[in-house]
Amino acid sequence: MGRRRFTVGLIALSLCALPAGIARGSVISQWTFNSSGPDNDPTTGTLSPETGAGTITTVGGVSNSGFAQGSSSDASPTATGNNNSGFETQSYPPFDQGNKTAGIEIAVSTVGFQDITLSFEHNQFTGASALFRVQYSTNGTTFTDAAGYTGSTANTFVLRGDDFSAIPGLDDNPNAKFRIVAEFQGQVYSGLGGNYQNNARNRFDLVTVSGTPLPEPGAIGAAMVGLLGLGLRIRRR
Ligand SMILES: [Ca+2]
Numbered sequence: 755m756g757r758r759r760f761t762v763g764l765i766a767l768s769l770c771a772l773p774a775g776i777a778r779g780s781v782i783s784q785w786t787f788n789s790s791g792p793d794n795d796p797t798t799g800t801l802s803p804e805t806g807a808g809t810i811t812t813v814g815g816v817s818n819s820g821f822a823q824g825s826s827s828d829a830s831p832t833a834t835g836n837n838n839s840g841f842e843t844q845s846y847p848p849f850d851q852g853n854k855t856a857g858i859e860i861a862v863s864t865v866g867f868q869d870i871t872l873s874f875e876h877n878q879f880t881g882a883s884a885l886f887r888v889q890y891s892t893n894g895t896t897f898t899d900a901a902g903y904t905g906s907t908a909n910t911f912v913l914r915g916d917d918f919s920a921i922p923g924l925d926d927n928p929n930a931k932f933r934i935v936a937e938f939q940g941q942v943y944s945g946l947g948g949n950y951q952n953n954a955r956n957r958f959d960l961v962t963v964s965g966t967p968l969p970e971p972g973a974i975g976a977a978m979v980g981l982l983g984l985g986l987r988i989r990r991r
């Protein structure tokens with residue numbers, strides 16, 4: 755292959771690859787809760803995201819109960835050894851009060867992304883509310899119900915989440931927030947087993963907000979200039 759043909763081919767290949775790369779969903783922010791400096795101790799962890807930026811806080815009177823063994827699905831390098839943490843919460847309200855108010859809140863700017871998804875692993879302990887509800891907010895203050903789910907097995911991490919690609923208000927939004935809250939349908943306790951215990955724990959791991967990068971005309975132009983420059987450098991060799 756001649757040098758010029760190689761150069762043109764390289765540029766064409768790169769340009770072809772660009773839209774596919776932009777169309778691929780990617781992680782905006784992810785919490786593994788693992789200590790960033792592995793210490794072989796799951797009871798020490800962090801509420802700082804391992805990837806991206808954002809905050810996780812408890813809401814509705816729920817207490818932060820620290821960190822404990824995380825999900826076996828956590829494949830992060832920081833989970834190696836015995837450093838795989840999950841985030842534990844308790845002190846949920848009585849089942850006839852505070853419906854869909856208590857749980858955790860996740861704030862992540864989705865600026866530059868569309869087709870937002872939230873996924874997480876949830877371990878509901880015996881005595882915890884079986885029902886939980888995902889909620890989202892486009893303004894950071896008012897929340898709208900999204901997917902609900904009912905746990906059936908206590909003390910086991912289960913993958914949960916929702917797809918917000920039909921909610922354009924969450925796209926490219928610095929105020930995007932999500933909540934995962936206990937739901938008491940009809941103010942009746944629906945539990946995983948035994949009696950409701952507001953001190954029953956709910957543990958979370960791998961809280962992940964993903965999206966599809968928005969195509970930026972300026973960035974594509976800059977990429978093209980860069981690729982042309984690369985082609986010229988190769989030609990000069
Ligand atoms: Ca973890």
Ligand SMILES: [Ca+2]
Pocket residue numbers: 788789792793794795796797798799837838839
């Ligand atoms: Ca640790």
